[in-house]
Amino acid sequence: MLRTHTCGQLRKENVGETITVCGWIDSYRDHGGSLFVDLRDRYGKTQVVFTAESGPGILDTARMLRDEWVIQVTGIVAPRPEGTINPKLDTGEIEVRSRSLTVLNKCQTPPFTPSTRDLPGEDLRLKHRYIDLRRAEMQRTLILRHRMIKGMRDYFDQHNFLEIETPILGRSTPEGARDYLVPSRVHAGKFYALPQSPQLYKQILMIAGYDRYVQVARCFRDEDLRADRQPEFTQLDVEMAFVTAEDIIGIIDGLVQKLAKEVLGLDVPLPLPRMTYDEAMEKYGHDAPDLRFDMQIVDCTDLAAQTEFRVFRAAADAGLKVRGMNAKGAASKYSRSMIDEMTDWVKNDFGAKGLAWFKVEADGSLASPIAKNFAPELLAQIKDRLNGAPGDFLVFMADTFEVTCKGLYALRKKFGVDLKLYDPAKMHCSWIVEFPMFAWDPEEKTWAAMHHPFTAPRPQDLAKLDSDPAACRAIAYDLVINGSEAGGGTIRIHDQDVQQQVFRLLGIDAEKARDRFGFLLDALQFGAPPHGGIALGIDRWVMLFAGLDNIRDCIAFPKTQKASDLMTEAPGDVDLRQLRELSIQTVKPAK
Template identity: 50%
Template sequence: MLEHLGDFKRTHYCGEISTADVGKKVRVAGWVDTTRDHGGVVFTDLRDRTGIVQVVFTPDISEELVEKAKKLKHEFVIAVEGTVRRRPPGTENPKLKTGEVEIYAEKLKILNKSLPLPFLIEDDIKVGEDVRLKYRFLDLRRNKMMENIIFRHKLYQTVRRVFNEEGFIEIETPYLTKSTPEGARDFLVPSRIYPGKFYALPQSPQLFKQILMVAGFDKYYQIARCFRDEDLRADRQPEFTQIDFEMSFVSERDVMDVAEKVIRTVYKELLGVEIGEIPVMTYDEAMKRFGTDRPDTRFGLELKEITDVAKTCGFKVFRTVVENGGIVKAINFKGGAKLSRKEIDDLTKFVGIYGAKGLAWIKVTTNGLQSPIVKFFTEGEMNEILKRLEAEVGDILFFVADKPDVVNAALSNLRLKLGRMAGLIDDSKINVLWVVDFPMFEWNEEENRWEALHHPFTSPKEEDVEKLLEDPASVRARAYDMVLNGVEIGGGSIRIHREDIQEKVFKVIGLSDEEAKERFGFLLEALKFGAPPHGGMAFGLDRLCAIMRGEESIRDVIAFPKTQRGQCLLTGAPDTVRPEQLEELHISVEVEEEE
């Protein structure tokens, strides 16, 4: 029979009971983790968010209490009153914070029961993520998940303290705003009051935080919710959280210094890890050495370009690629000559995922060079390749020839795969770096136009402003990304604060004056009224939290995440709504029937 809590007042959390409480009468409450009947004495592990404490029900205190305790099952909710005692010598449990003590129960209240569980409340469960997400209220009871969410709370508080100490002002920006498509699709919210019109959920607070700078709040920050209706991946969610900040009258270094203080403080205070000097690498150097603008610098296997050698060699595949404006790059996989042909074929299929049409290779062995392509190179050409790649006996050299973006994507991902295969990546290392001097624009072949590499409010380098309209490809942005172990955890830029430059950028990306006014008119208007030079940055809080907790998926550091298909299995969202709700919004829905 279930009981009421009544006047029961909890005095301690389970995980806080210690030897300092020996002899005290305490009251605890929580969930039954396990129950064991040892010859009439019942031992129950009681759990709350702070940990577990052992409760003992003995017949010398109450036979009736023992019989009641025997009825306890997994995840029953109970309240216990009893006296704290030391555990008998030899029965201590060093795995528990409370392992030296136990509570001898004098009162027991069974507050609620539980159905049989779809999975056990323990860390190493073997159950699909869909089941975990459906029963998220159970999944979050697991110690690992509980610690993840509490860690996230501590991350919030630490971040806020850093910004407060630096004189920033926390300001909320709207969730219901104007649709200003900047890459991803907006989530749209129909207006009941204005039929046929829609709000949009913000992809970021970008425009509002710039307007706050125009308004004179020279240091703003916000832990901001953002929304993007995009195709999802393991590290993406339709709703996510940014650590967002903006500053006026600053250079790139000013913004980067604040970001460095944030990352150093959270690592030191939450993990006890000191982050030293953070190096700066240009975009061009990152692409040249690693094939990506978010390089993992914990290991070598750097890319080497051999385009100059390939353009005159006898290997037609390489030569043709170069003649058509492509490049040839290579990786030296040290000690990899032992790879089998099947393993090489598997790696060839792997780079094909990134658009590479093939993967050429050369093994360096004690019997010479082994490869189907060696015969197409002169001795001088081959010696130059071996020298450039620092090849030694036992190595295997991998080559990709194609357009620069394909070569870099294929080899940068091959580099990571080989690094993991060879155990070259030290997961205990924390390598942080800045990548700067990004191109301002990238060419969209499908739409035959330039588009902003970051976003169209990023300022060009001052010395490149005059080249905006005549040579967009050469314009560099005042942008900066922070990369941690090969993952971009934050990015930002100095913004455009002059209307004339902003209008030029809109022209480069193909926006007419009318389109620019329609989409961003309120920002352009604000720039006319004394906008100060300003810049800022945003950290991806979900990704940062996942990295710090050693989790592969950001879903494990979000209390109620969506699946990769954007569904909430707990609530059933998205779902249909009542016809009268749609009628109020002046919306009709047409659903195509499946064939």
């Protein structure tokens, strides 16, 4: 090693020792006769002092040092003089009196420095990621990520799971997300697909008898990005044989508790609370509600049916829903123009026709441009239904159940942030269970699998599979942390007949099924044990545990919203020769 100690290591106890440290220059302060350098590595910072005593020429060399140069210093650990102790540094009680200095590498004037207070734009950080990753905050996150993944691996190892790798080059399955494709050279015109998840492989592993499987698995989905979505992400993929949903949930409960304790020092009582999908949609408008605060959606369709207010009345008569929410004490928070903005937002983004609202006045009356359309008794009933008190802000949407869900869910989220309805340091973990098996796809005019086509229906719903698909509930469970989907899984179908029935319903005929999942269908006939599993989004877990609002900050080398890598400039052009070898011709996209 070129060093005897790291930059975060030295303490008073080391005073008098001759040591060698290496690192990057975090900052320097040139006082003429003496020069101070804060030397940084991932363990911390240590102050190095250069003076005439350092030796011939050393102070002159030190004077040339600049930010981010890489140096090696040998010196004597000395206590800092009275009054110059720096409490901001762990090593602030000592300094290294330099006796020798080696410039290991210079650095061009960097576009920004790791210690900068004005964080530059994200594009610059991504282009020079090697500098960005030197920042303490990025290091903290990546260290946290390491500890969490290690914690997961240890936990599953202790529970007798085996980590087994599955292929990256697989076969395309048009269901689900868009695949990333990899052309085959050997098979001209054919393509591999990168895995969206190791779903089929892990089921095969169950059939193969590896009854407790786990993998830290890279997954790929060629869909548009979001703050919490990358095209390339990491799942903790789990599958178990001879289990019920309770077993899977129990295992993950234990993992949540362990990591919350180890990483955040939080005590999470078990079992984690559960809510059905239907209840979540009814009360919160979403299958991953943020339960850190308790604002609930209230159905007022019956009251709407009695009003003269055309919008409400027409919706109720047409069999639509009128649902509302009470933002407690928020009446004074939102001005007329802010409400107009809110209204435009729910119209543009969620297809709402409008937003009805009331402010509860000091005398208990409801103030709103539409209030005159309501009989006073009805206003009182509406207020009571939403538990309205003076100062409250009541919002309503009249639309299909789906649209009211989307709009009110979004508003609820906004209220949560605007009104600071929860403690950001807290964590709320829960399970959403009993998802529908199928969702109607109006465009394709077919039933689509809500989760994936191998999801087992509840036994009591088997009979309804053909007669009433919408009523079928799956043995499915999603883990929700702070309103974010942190994982999801199902018990799988291990019975050929049920599998065929589900395929039929999804419009996957025997030939198609054969073509796409033939190997799984075959395997199911060779002694498949009952099995099920779950996949956790590791990047999101890190984001939630670190309290970040952006998944890119949890990934060493993330992609931009247009899925490019600003550092490597991927995706890039390839030689014509490479294309020829792959039997590929590119076509300029039509303008």
